[in-house]
Amino acid sequence: MARRKISHEPVSCFACQNRQRSEWCVLTENELSRFDKAKSIRHYKPGEFIYHEGDACQGIHCLEDGLVALRKYNVDGQSTLLGLANPGRTLGYRSLLSGSPHVTSAEVIKPSRVCFIDRAVIRELLDHNPALGYQFLRRASKDLGRAAVLYHQGQTLSVRDRFIHLLLVLRGKYGALDKAGALTIELPLSRQDLAALIGTRPETLARTIRQLEDDGEAHFEGRLIHIAEPETLFAGLGLES
Amino acid sequence: MARRKISHEPVSCFACQNRQRSEWCVLTENELSRFDKAKSIRHYKPGEFIYHEGDACQGIHCLEDGLVALRKYNVDGQSTLLGLANPGRTLGYRSLLSGSPHVTSAEVIKPSRVCFIDRAVIRELLDHNPALGYQFLRRASKDLGRAAVLYHQGQTLSVRDRFIHLLLVLRGKYGALDKAGALTIELPLSRQDLAALIGTRPETLARTIRQLEDDGEAHFEGRLIHIAEPETLFAGLGLES
DNA sequence: CGCCAGGTTGATTTCGCTCAAGCAATGTGG
DNA sequence: CCACATTGCTTGAGCGAAATCAACCTGGCG
Numbered sequence: 001m002a003r004r005k006i007s008h009e010p011v012s013c014f015a016c017q018n019r020q021r022s023e024w025c026v027l028t029e030n031e032l033s034r035f036d037k038a039k040s041i042r043h044y045k046p047g048e049f050i051y052h053e054g055d056a057c058q059g060i061h062c063l064e065d066g067l068v069a070l071r072k073y074n075v076d077g078q079s080t081l082l083g084l085a086n087p088g089r090t091l092g093y094r095s096l097l098s099g100s101p102h103v104t105s106a107e108v109i110k111p112s113r114v115c116f117i118d119r120a121v122i123r124e125l126l127d128h129n130p131a132l133g134y135q136f137l138r139r140a141s142k143d144l145g146r147a148a149v150l151y152h153q154g155q156t157l158s159v160r161d162r163f164i165h166l167l168l169v170l171r172g173k174y175g176a177l178d179k180a181g182a183l184t185i186e187l188p189l190s191r192q193d194l195a196a197l198i199g200t201r202p203e204t205l206a207r208t209i210r211q212l213e214d215d216g217e218a219h220f221e222g223r224l225i226h227i228a229e230p231e232t233l234f235a236g237l238g239l240e241s
Numbered sequence: 242m243a244r245r246k247i248s249h250e251p252v253s254c255f256a257c258q259n260r261q262r263s264e265w266c267v268l269t270e271n272e273l274s275r276f277d278k279a280k281s282i283r284h285y286k287p288g289e290f291i292y293h294e295g296d297a298c299q300g301i302h303c304l305e306d307g308l309v310a311l312r313k314y315n316v317d318g319q320s321t322l323l324g325l326a327n328p329g330r331t332l333g334y335r336s337l338l339s340g341s342p343h344v345t346s347a348e349v350i351k352p353s354r355v356c357f358i359d360r361a362v363i364r365e366l367l368d369h370n371p372a373l374g375y376q377f378l379r380r381a382s383k384d385l386g387r388a389a390v391l392y393h394q395g396q397t398l399s400v401r402d403r404f405i406h407l408l409l410v411l412r413g414k415y416g417a418l419d420k421a422g423a424l425t426i427e428l429p430l431s432r433q434d435l436a437a438l439i440g441t442r443p444e445t446l447a448r449t450i451r452q453l454e455d456d457g458e459a460h461f462e463g464r465l466i467h468i469a470e471p472e473t474l475f476a477g478l479g480l481e482s
Numbered sequence: 483c484g485c486c487a488g489g490t491t492g493a494t495t496t497c498g499c500t501c502a503a504g505c506a507a508t509g510t511g512g
Numbered sequence: 513c514c515a516c517a518t519t520g521c522t523t524g525a526g527c528g529a530a531a532t533c534a535a536c537c538t539g540g541c542g
Contacts, residue, residue, distance in 0.1 A: 072393045080396050082389055098382035103389045130371035137374055140381035141339035147388035148323055148344045152313045154395055155321050155440035159498070191521060199396035204498055206522050400530070432489060445530055447490050 010041055011064065013115075018064060018088030023135035031125055038121040042114055050091065050106035050114060057095035057102060059118040063087055066112025067188055070104040071196070081197040083146075084109075084188075086173060093136055094143075096122060109188065154199050160208050161237060162198040167218075167225065168234050183230040187223040251282050252305065254356075259305060259329030264376035272366055279362040283355055291332065291347040291355060298336035298343060300359040304328055307353025308429055311345040312437070322438040324387075325350075325429075327414060334377055335384075337363060350429065395440050401449050402478060403439040408459075408466065409475050424471040428464040 013036040019025060050061055068085040082104050085091055095102045096119055126133050153162060175185040195205040212218045217233050219226040227233055254277040260266060291302055309326040323345050326332055336343045337360055367374050394403060416426040436446040453459045458474050460467040468474055
């Protein structure tokens with residue numbers, strides 16, 4: 001599959017494809033220039049951490065390209081995946097704005113290019129341009145809604161249903177329909193991470209996958225999933241936006 | 242205990258005790274006056290709803306006095322309690338700011354006095370006074386952190402540990418230490434709601450309580466809990482801010 | 483009084499976790 | 513190139529925590 005190479009050329013914020021779809025779309029030319037000068041770019045390999053749970057927040061990270069997992073560890077080393085970050089996503093804003101340490105660790109899943117901007121610069125921009133704060137406010141509000149739904153699902157749904165729901169979500173970014181209406185999803189994650197994402201263990205997920213195969217609901221090979229009748233599979237869930 | 246009567250006298254926002262500790266502390270005199278004129282006060286009895294999950298957001302509610310539960314229902318009518326709101330708390334800001342429907346229902350637990358302010362007025366104030374947006378931003382960031390911790394705990398802790406953790410939280414608002422260092426908590430909730438708050442069923446909670454009694458960790462009578470050695474009980478948890 | 487909701491307790495079941503083993507793919511060093 | 517470790521995934525067996533189902537008790541209230 002399209003294992004696209006990540007360019008190591010430094011990209012100006014002005015040219016950044018993600019900017020329009022991110023919180024930074026409200027910055028003026030001047031502000032963007034300030035932002036651009038202050039940023040530093042770094043490349044991460046899978047398994048590396050951008051920041052760790054408990055760290056004080058130094059600033060904000062923008063994921064330009066790649067994939068990052070937001071993970072939280074147990075005392076026993078057991079981990080839960082709180083979410084995934086795709087290109088364009090701003091990381092660490094929660095910690096910066098609340099003034100408390102990071103509650104999750106940001107672990108790189110696919111090779112990633114990440115920009116870092118110091119907290120002082122962000123504060124300056126926030127003080128200067130209220131629209132930026134408003135962007136983050138909308139962003140935080142949406143995240144908060146997602147968190148509530150996630151929590152509730154974790155409490156009330158079975159592993160099977162949580163997994164199906166996860167596929168529903170991943171379909172958006174990683175799914176493709178063929179002409180017959182069948183769905184193919186290329187998972188960006190290992191089984192372990194899929195399990196962590198729905199708060200279960202790899203063994204249980206393997207069994208759940210087995211069950212879906214046996215029921216004829218879906219076909220799994222490696223990180224590819226084929227679902228002949230997606231609508232049927234996704235029907236049994238409380239529909240969500 | 243202090244079953245204090247709630248006054249039905251309309252209170253000016255200028256005189257509101259909660260204002261200093263809320264997001265509204267940054268309003269100017271003029272703005273506060275605008276706010277005060279726009280507000281309407283309503284009294285709710287236990288069991289009444291301030292808004293329902295799925296409703297579009299009409300505006301913001303301020304809880305002046307009383308207690309409100311943020312609840313989310315399952316398809317089967319099973320509910321989870323996402324959190325409690327104490328006096329001074331602003332309700333519904335998430336929905337307003339994200340522009341999406343309420344994700345939870347706000348159900349009154351104790352008789353409550355609630356102010357309502359139309360969304361248009363809030364927007365006006367937000368446009369006018371960036372500091373207000375910043376207040377909500379901090380608030381949302383903190384809520385988001387709490388949500389992450391809550392989710393993770395729900396996934397990894399046993400019912401017993403989640404319950405003890407809940408007591409730790411409730412201690413802050415509803416606990417009192419005597420001279421011997423023993424802790425008494427007066428729970429503001431029914432057993433059912435306590436169960437919903439930690440994502441379990443009433444039967445399981447009853448058994449957990451029984452177990453804590455048998456272990457001599459705590460003594461329960463009705464909504465009163467006596468804990469002789471709070472430090473011992475709370476010791477076995479990963480400490481959280 | 484009877485009714486009912488909330489709470490407790492008991493019996494049983496089930497879902498998911500733990501522990502353990504096996505297997506395939508990948509890497510590594512001699 | 514082979515022996516070997518390593519890592520990720522799957523499967524099996526057994527166990528345990530919590531859910532479910534059901535009965536019963538209690539206190540409040542019409």
